[in-house]
Amino acid sequence: MEDEHVLQVESVEPLRVLGAVFDGHGGAYVARLAKVRLPELFLEALPSGPEDALRTAFAGIHRESEGLHGGAAAAAFYLDDSRVTVANAGDSQIVAVSEDRATTLTEEHRITNEMELARVVEAGATIWGPYVCLPSGAGIMPTRTLGDHEFASVGVIPEPVVSSHILLPGFLVAACDGMWEVIGAEELPSLLKGATSAENAARSLHHEALHARNTEDNLTILVVKIS
Numbered sequence: 001m002e003d004e005h006v007l008q009v010e011s012v013e014p015l016r017v018l019g020a021v022f023d024g025h026g027g028a029y030v031a032r033l034a035k036v037r038l039p040e041l042f043l044e045a046l047p048s049g050p051e052d053a054l055r056t057a058f059a060g061i062h063r064e065s066e067g068l069h070g071g072a073a074a075a076a077f078y079l080d081d082s083r084v085t086v087a088n089a090g091d092s093q094i095v096a097v098s099e100d101r102a103t104t105l106t107e108e109h110r111i112t113n114e115m116e117l118a119r120v121v122e123a124g125a126t127i128w129g130p131y132v133c134l135p136s137g138a139g140i141m142p143t144r145t146l147g148d149h150e151f152a153s154v155g156v157i158p159e160p161v162v163s164s165h166i167l168l169p170g171f172l173v174a175a176c177d178g179m180w181e182v183i184g185a186e187e188l189p190s191l192l193k194g195a196t197s198a199e200n201a202a203r204s205l206h207h208e209a210l211h212a213r214n215t216e217d218n219l220t221i222l223v224v225k226i227s
Contacts, residue, residue, distance in 0.1 A: 002028040003176055003220040004035040006076075014081040018042060019222050021092045023176035025140060026070025030147035034061045034072055042078070050078040051162045054087035062146045062158035071140070071147030074160070075106055075174055079224060082167050087160035090142035091177045095185045098170035098226075102188045107161045109144040116143040123155030132156060171201050172224040178217035179209045198225040 002024030010016040020038055024031030041057035048056075054076055065071070073090025086094045088106040096103045111117040111127060120143050125132045131139030134154060145151070146158050171192055183191070183205065191208055195201040202223040209215045 001218055002031060002070075002072075003178075003218045004028065004031040004072075005220050005222060006035055006038055007222055008039060015079060015224075015227075016081070017079040017224055018077075019079070019174055019224065020074060020076035021174050021176050021220050021222060022146075023073040023090065023092050023178075023218065023220070024070060025072070025145075026148075027068075028070075029068040030061075030065045030070055031072040033065055033068065034074060034146060037061050037064060038076060042076075050080065050085040051087075051164060054078065054085060054162055055160065058087060058089060058146065058158060058160045065147040066149060068147055071142075071145040071151075073109075073142045073144075073176070074146050075176075076160075077105075077172065077174060079167075079172065079226075082226070083164060084167055084172060085162065085164045087162040089144035089146060089158055089160045091180070092175065093177075093180050093185070094172065094174045095188060096165065096167055096170065096172055096226075097188045097192055098168035100189045102185045103165075104185045105163065105165055109142050109161075111143060113143070119143070119157075120155035123153070125154035125156075167226050169226050171195070171198065172226060173201070173205070174222040175205070176218060176220045178215050178219040179205060179221055181217060182209050182213040182215045198223040201225070 075092035133139035
């Protein structure tokens with residue numbers, strides 16, 4: 001298990017929550033660093049606004065990960081009442097679910113994303129299957145990560161895509177690709193129908209991904225209920 005996560009409720013009225021999923025690879029070293037440092041770096045930079053604060057936190061974690069083995073895909077959010085700001089680098093995703101609608105708020109950073117593929121190929125990456133590879137043959141699937149400093153030479157970058165959104169009542173779901181590989185975002189409304197709490201929703205998704213669909217990857221799921 002190489003995942004780590006953050007879920008901090010700063011206040012209930014209005015609801016303010018900082019959350020993040022860190023999907024480590026090549027060891028949990030960078031994910032563990034991110035778990036500790038994201039809240040500290042984010043809160044220090046929050047006076048400049050949540051979008052800048054998330055960018056600052058991602059940059060700081062990446063800088064401090066120099067010398068650590070491996071890396072981590074990261075998806076983070078800051079919920080302030082009905083407005084959520086999200087940032088991601090890699091293939092962990094954040095989805096808003098309201099009644100029968102699911103909206104993906106993040107961007108997938110793999111070679112299936114044409115702009116990401118073009119960037120790493122232009123930088124000199126070799127593509128083997130779903131992997132971005134170094135000349136040595138070592139490869140990773142995400143085209144953006146925290147850590148993985150050796151892959152900077154082939155265009156793998158730590159910069160997150162950041163955006164803000166207004167949420168309707170429902171659920172905010174953040175998860176690593178261990179869930180998204182077996183459950184599509186469009187399935188969430190039906191899977192969460194009848195869920196009365198964030199805990200119920202998370203348990204339903206956990207059971208579906210792990211036991212019903214037999215995901216073979218690490219699995220971390222965060223859910224916040226939006227009233």
